[in-house]
Amino acid sequence: MELPEHISIDTLRNIKEIQLELSAAAKGRIAHNRAYLDNILKGGETYYGINTGFGSLCNVRIKDDELSQLQENLVCSHACGMGDEVPEEIVRLMLLLKVHGLSQGYSGVRTEIVQRLADFYNHKISPVVYELGSLGASGDLAPLAHLCLPILGKGEVYYNGIKMPAADALKKAGLQPMALAAKEGLALLNGTQFMSSYSTWSLMQAKKLLVWADVIGAMSVDAFMSKGEPFSHPIHRVRPHKGQIATAARILQLLEGSEIQKLKKEQVQDPYSFRCMPQVHGATKDVVDTVANVVEIEINSVTDNPIVFHDDDAIMSGGNFHGQPLALHADFLAIAMSELANISERRTYLLVSGQRGLPPFLAPQAGLNSGFMIAQYTAAAIVSQNKQYCTPASVDSIVSSNGQEDHVSMGANAATKLRRVIQNVQRVLAIELLTAAQALDLRRPQTSSAVIEKVFTAFRKEASFMAQDEVLHDKLIAAERFLNNDPACFGIE
Numbered sequence: 001m002e003l004p005e006h007i008s009i010d011t012l013r014n015i016k017e018i019q020l021e022l023s024a025a026a027k028g029r030i031a032h033n034r035a036y037l038d039n040i041l042k043g044g045e046t047y048y049g050i051n052t053g054f055g056s057l058c059n060v061r062i063k064d065d066e067l068s069q070l071q072e073n074l075v076c077s078h079a080c081g082m083g084d085e086v087p088e089e090i091v092r093l094m095l096l097l098k099v100h101g102l103s104q105g106y107s108g109v110r111t112e113i114v115q116r117l118a119d120f121y122n123h124k125i126s127p128v129v130y131e132l133g134s135l136g137a138s139g140d141l142a143p144l145a146h147l148c149l150p151i152l153g154k155g156e157v158y159y160n161g162i163k164m165p166a167a168d169a170l171k172k173a174g175l176q177p178m179a180l181a182a183k184e185g186l187a188l189l190n191g192t193q194f195m196s197s198y199s200t201w202s203l204m205q206a207k208k209l210l211v212w213a214d215v216i217g218a219m220s221v222d223a224f225m226s227k228g229e230p231f232s233h234p235i236h237r238v239r240p241h242k243g244q245i246a247t248a249a250r251i252l253q254l255l256e257g258s259e260i261q262k263l264k265k266e267q268v269q270d271p272y273s274f275r276c277m278p279q280v281h282g283a284t285k286d287v288v289d290t291v292a293n294v295v296e297i298e299i300n301s302v303t304d305n306p307i308v309f310h311d312d313d314a315i316m317s318g319g320n321f322h323g324q325p326l327a328l329h330a331d332f333l334a335i336a337m338s339e340l341a342n343i344s345e346r347r348t349y350l351l352v353s354g355q356r357g358l359p360p361f362l363a364p365q366a367g368l369n370s371g372f373m374i375a376q377y378t379a380a381a382i383v384s385q386n387k388q389y390c391t392p393a394s395v396d397s398i399v400s401s402n403g404q405e406d407h408v409s410m411g412a413n414a415a416t417k418l419r420r421v422i423q424n425v426q427r428v429l430a431i432e433l434l435t436a437a438q439a440l441d442l443r444r445p446q447t448s449s450a451v452i453e454k455v456f457t458a459f460r461k462e463a464s465f466m467a468q469d470e471v472l473h474d475k476l477i478a479a480e481r482f483l484n485n486d487p488a489c490f491g492i493e
Contacts, residue, residue, distance in 0.1 A: 002026075003100055006300050009292050012093070013204045020099060020118040022111070029105025030114055036310035037108040041182060048306055048317045049186040050108070056402035071185030072152060078145035078189055079155065081130030086143065086194075088126045088158060090419075093197035094147055095121045097299050098188070104301075107187040108308040108315075116151050116178060123173045128156040128163065129194075135400060136323035136411030139304060140194030143412070148188040153177030183308070190304035195326045198415035199295045202330070205422045206288050206337055209429060210281065211487040213340045214247060215455060216433045217277045218254035220347045222448040223439035225356045226270040228252065228261050236278060243285030248278035254492070258449040273346035280343050287336035291329045298326060323411030327394035330414035334421040338386040341428035345379040348428075351435045352376050362438045362466075369469045372435050375476065379431045382424045389417045389424075430479035434463060441465045455490050458482075 001018040004011060005025075022030075037050075046052060046061055053060035054074060062070050086094075095117055101107070102114045120127070127150050133142025149155030150166035154177075159169035170177060180188075221228070231248040255261050269275060306317040352372045354360035363371025393414035399406045437459055440448060447453055463478040487493075 003096070003103070006296075007097075007100055008296055009200060009203050009207070012096075012200060013207070015096075020096065020121045022099075022103060022115060022118060026103040026105070026114075027111050030103065030109065030111045033105045033108060033308055033310050034110050037183060037308050037315075040315065047315050050183045050306070050315070054186070056404040058404070067182040068179055071180035071182065074185040074189065075145050075148055075152060075180070076154065078141045079149050081133035081142040081146050083130050083132035086129040086131055090197050090201050091126045091129050091147070092121060093200055094129070094143070094193045095126075097193045097197055097200070098144070098147065098191065100299065101191055101193065101301070101303060102187065106302045106307050106309065107304050108183040109187045110181060110184065112178070113151065113180070113184055113188070116175070117148075119173075119175060120150065120157075123175075124160060125150065125166075125169050125173060126158040127166070128158065131412075131416050134194055134412035135398065135405070136192075136195055136327055136409035136413070136415075137319075137321060137407070138401070138405050139190035139321035140192060140323075140412055141189050143194040144189045144191060147193075148185075151178050151188075152180070187304045190321045192298060192303045192321060192323050192326060192411070195323045195330070195411040195415045196295060196298050198412075198419055199291070199326055199330055199333075200299060202333060202337075202415070202418045202422045203288065203292050203295060205426070206333065208486065209337070209340065209422070209425055209483070210285055210288065211250075211492060212429055212433075212483050213281055213344065214250045214277070215254060215452070215487060215490075215492060216344070216429055216436060217274075217281065217347065218251045219436040219440065219448065219452050219456070220351060220432060221251070221255065221274055222258055222260040222452065223436045223443065224270075224274060224347070224351055224358075225260065225263070225265060225443075226274040227265050227267070228255050228258075230270070230275040231255070231278060241279075241282055241286060242289070243282030244278045245282070246285060247282040251277060254451055255449050258452070259447045260443065261449075263446065271346070271350060273343050273350065277343070280339060284336040284340055287332055291333045294325050294329045323409035324394070327409035327411030327414045330411060330418045331390075331392040331394045334386075334414070334418045335390045337418075337425050338383075338390050338421050341379075341383050341386055341425045344425075344428050344432045345376070345383045348372075348376050348379050348432045348435050351432075351439050358439055358442055362435060362442065363469070364442075364467055371466070371469070372438065372472070375431050375435065375472055378476070379428050382428050386421050386424050389421050393417065426483050427476075427480055430476060430483055433459065433482070434475055434479045437463070438466060451490065451492065455492075458485075458490070 134140040360366040361371030361373040363369040
């Protein structure tokens, strides 16, 4: 598959198992740009990172016959990541986005280098990359060094799911290690593909979880005998935030035809966690739209340095590798998504509180059985952890490279903790789903809407009604796994 000239988050959501192919246009851009660079280097001028040292060593001129060694040394010296391994699905995103960035034709690399990264993607050779090491400026240097080490036949990779030395994987795949030419190591290591891959993954998950939050929230509305009035259109017409309107409309649609909604309700109003779902879920939707716009600009940009402008006859040093846009918006998205878990946990709390005809903790024979008492504890613990993760990384900075790099974004830390927030949101929503389904069972013979009942029936195949206490962990994991499904398979968009 040839990547489109412009990649969107939705494009990446719909990419399953594909073979990456460089378009003729991309090959032409890359080759023309490299030819320009090769010609410029013949003039003997000094250019940062091409024939000089790096960072604070930018004034050290490197001999022409050492330029290839310079680039290899750069990759090896910068491959100093630590911590947990980056999940393979994110490593594959890094490969794809690096190929796309270099294909813009402003990085001064040879076509065969870009093709080799595409080969890794196509052969399912996933370099071992580590989470810790990037300051989110000067590019994601350490993670991208690990990503690109296998080009040299160095480092480790996963090949067909087995971890092995990169040299062994290349041999099995029929590939040879490659030497780097001038500028190429710097082009490979400069860039924001670590931050942007985590952000892209998080956005893809966020969009799915936003739908599930509405579905589970609607199920909880009926489970708690709440009113449908707060979702009526006139309320939202007079405060027309896009996400709010969309959320209210979806919940109304999800509740359409519900027998429980037709029952007379005793309460005048419902608690905020039910009544304000359009306002809270909707605000998060609006943030996701804002962040997606920033991330889409980023993944379609040239973010290495220096940039080779063959069309302007110039090689310019700048700061497109600085991750500030991603850092700020990753923090913003973490805060917004954590609110989905916050409000979800409150609905779970109310469902187990023994109100509105439901037994305490949704337990038949409460007392003998504790029911979902501690499931709510788990949700509360996860929500509390998310609050800690939502402390912004982007307000931090630290001086590096002898003061040459004196302001950094910390976007890598923002992006990795964002992923943890997203995972926690899914867990909290899973707990609400489990309690809402239990409460619906206790409401029988009344039924919810056709679409809610369809989701309920599918879920019950994974996690049955809890008539008496059992090991609840297994049900929680089943519920979490259930939310890996695309809501579209239930006809919910």
